Amino acid sequence: MDMKYILRKKRDGEELSEEEIKFFIKGVSNGTIHEAQIGAMLMAIFIKGMTQQECVTLTKEMVFSGDTMQWPAKFRGSLVDKHSTGGVGDKVSIPLAPALAACGLKVPMLTGRCLSFTGGTLDKLESIPGFRISLTDTEMQSCLEEVGCFMMGTTERICPADKVLYKIRDLTSTVDYYNLIASSILSKKASEGIDYLIMDLKVGSATFMKDVESARVLAHQKINLSKLLGFKTRILLTRHETPLGRCVGNSLEIFESIEILRGKNVPLIKDLILHIGGHALHLSGKTSSVEEGELKMREVLENGKALECFKNMLIKQGVSEEVSHQLCFGDTRSALPQAKYQTRILAQNTGWINRIEAFPIGKVCYELGKTNENSSDTLNRSTGVELLKTVDEFVEINEPWILVHHSEEQLNEDHINALKASITISSVRIEIENQLIEVI
Numbered sequence: 001m002d003m004k005y006i007l008r009k010k011r012d013g014e015e016l017s018e019e020e021i022k023f024f025i026k027g028v029s030n031g032t033i034h035e036a037q038i039g040a041m042l043m044a045i046f047i048k049g050m051t052q053q054e055c056v057t058l059t060k061e062m063v064f065s066g067d068t069m070q071w072p073a074k075f076r077g078s079l080v081d082k083h084s085t086g087g088v089g090d091k092v093s094i095p096l097a098p099a100l101a102a103c104g105l106k107v108p109m110l111t112g113r114c115l116s117f118t119g120g121t122l123d124k125l126e127s128i129p130g131f132r133i134s135l136t137d138t139e140m141q142s143c144l145e146e147v148g149c150f151m152m153g154t155t156e157r158i159c160p161a162d163k164v165l166y167k168i169r170d171l172t173s174t175v176d177y178y179n180l181i182a183s184s185i186l187s188k189k190a191s192e193g194i195d196y197l198i199m200d201l202k203v204g205s206a207t208f209m210k211d212v213e214s215a216r217v218l219a220h221q222k223i224n225l226s227k228l229l230g231f232k233t234r235i236l237l238t239r240h241e242t243p244l245g246r247c248v249g250n251s252l253e254i255f256e257s258i259e260i261l262r263g264k265n266v267p268l269i270k271d272l273i274l275h276i277g278g279h280a281l282h283l284s285g286k287t288s289s290v291e292e293g294e295l296k297m298r299e300v301l302e303n304g305k306a307l308e309c310f311k312n313m314l315i316k317q318g319v320s321e322e323v324s325h326q327l328c329f330g331d332t333r334s335a336l337p338q339a340k341y342q343t344r345i346l347a348q349n350t351g352w353i354n355r356i357e358a359f360p361i362g363k364v365c366y367e368l369g370k371t372n373e374n375s376s377d378t379l380n381r382s383t384g385v386e387l388l389k390t391v392d393e394f395v396e397i398n399e400p401w402i403l404v405h406h407s408e409e410q411l412n413e414d415h416i417n418a419l420k421a422s423i424t425i426s427s428v429r430i431e432i433e434n435q436l437i438e439v440i
């Protein structure tokens with residue numbers, strides 16, 4: 001088979017056959033297709049689209065590109081995961097996985113790096129000194145058996161095709177096409193050998209999905225595709241206009257995740273964690289209602305059981321006993337990388353904060369952390385922003401509302417202006433819309 005012929009076909013908008021997609025994914029995984037051709041193929045798919053059948057074949061082939069995790073029969077019915085389409089300050093997975101484990105579920109989480117302006121769970125986890133994002137089979141088994149969860153990246157053995165495509169999509173601006181998002185997420189989830197998946201499908205100005213109608217189409221497609229792949233999916237459409245929580249940036253988000261695991265009520269994120277966890281417990285039959293699941297989640301987040309699971313997961317994944325202890329029970333910030341410089345930006349009016357736009361904040365944070373245009377492997381882990389004030393809070397003129405953590409002494413004027421323009425302060429307090437739009 002000839003890759004140039006397959007590329008021409010997709011470029012001209014034709015449907016690819018099963019054999020052609022198989023050939024492409026095989027070559028992506030074993031390195032026999034040139035990166036230029038992979039980039040061209042992704043761009044052709046992005047522009048010309050894919051049929052449902054092509055998307056099903058692509059996803060299945062991505063799963064078959066590696067091994068599927070195998071679990072003992074006693075875990076059946078308890079194997080659950082969650083995935084988000086990506087957001088600014090979206091650190092939900094980090095407290096959620098240990099909280100679900102503390103509720104008795106098994107969470108073998110395969111997660112990803114930053115894509116475009118949205119942060120990646122792997123990048124955040126890698127800001128923890130010693131944390132290993134690659135585990136052997138024996139280590140995975142022992143994490144699930146003894147702790148109940150782990151979080152790792154795709155490897156040369158588990159979903160290798162996504163490992164390659166994910167990176168090239170980010171480099172070629174071909175991230176935000178729903179069939180590519182669906183195949184990337186669901187191939188990883190199928191490789192985990194799970195029974196249930198909760199999908200947080202973000203909708204709004206700070207996401208790849210700008211409108212509810214397109215999100216519904218993607219949601220139904222994902223539910224059908226996951227059935228074919230052997231697990232059951234429930235999708236939460238959630239609104240995403242404002243950064244989730246107060247921190248955006250890798251090590252800052254680890255700090256905030258641990259605050260949540262220590263029982264703190266962080267705005268715009270704790271409730272989301274409770275909802276997602278509540279649905280995971282209900283979908284897997286561990287509770288008889290979502291509300292009961294939410295109560296269970298609140299309990300483990302507030303009684304220290306989720307934090308204990310998190311600490312045990314850190315130790316299993318390479319973090320020393322001492323660092324894990326300091327992170328979880330001591331001065332968390334000082335155990336994490338910290339940026340050399342901090343700059344406070346002041347409010348230009350007095351009033352209620354009605355809006356803080358996540359998209360420009362995500363872009364500024366991405367640029368503050370970027371050390372190499374062509375690679376997310378060399379991100380600066382300590383940079384980002386902290387919202388000292390967020391939506392539905394009152395701010396006085398000249399009061400600092402955002403703290404920027406940066407590694408260069410001088411903060412770029414464009415970044416300062418973008419941050420200043422991202423906030424809307426008004427004398428009128430408006431009601432903040434519910435984050436959860438609908439459950440599918």
Ligand code: URA
Nearest residue numbers: 085086112181184185
């Ligand atoms: N998360 C993924 O794993 N893949 C995507 O394409 C988007 C979010």
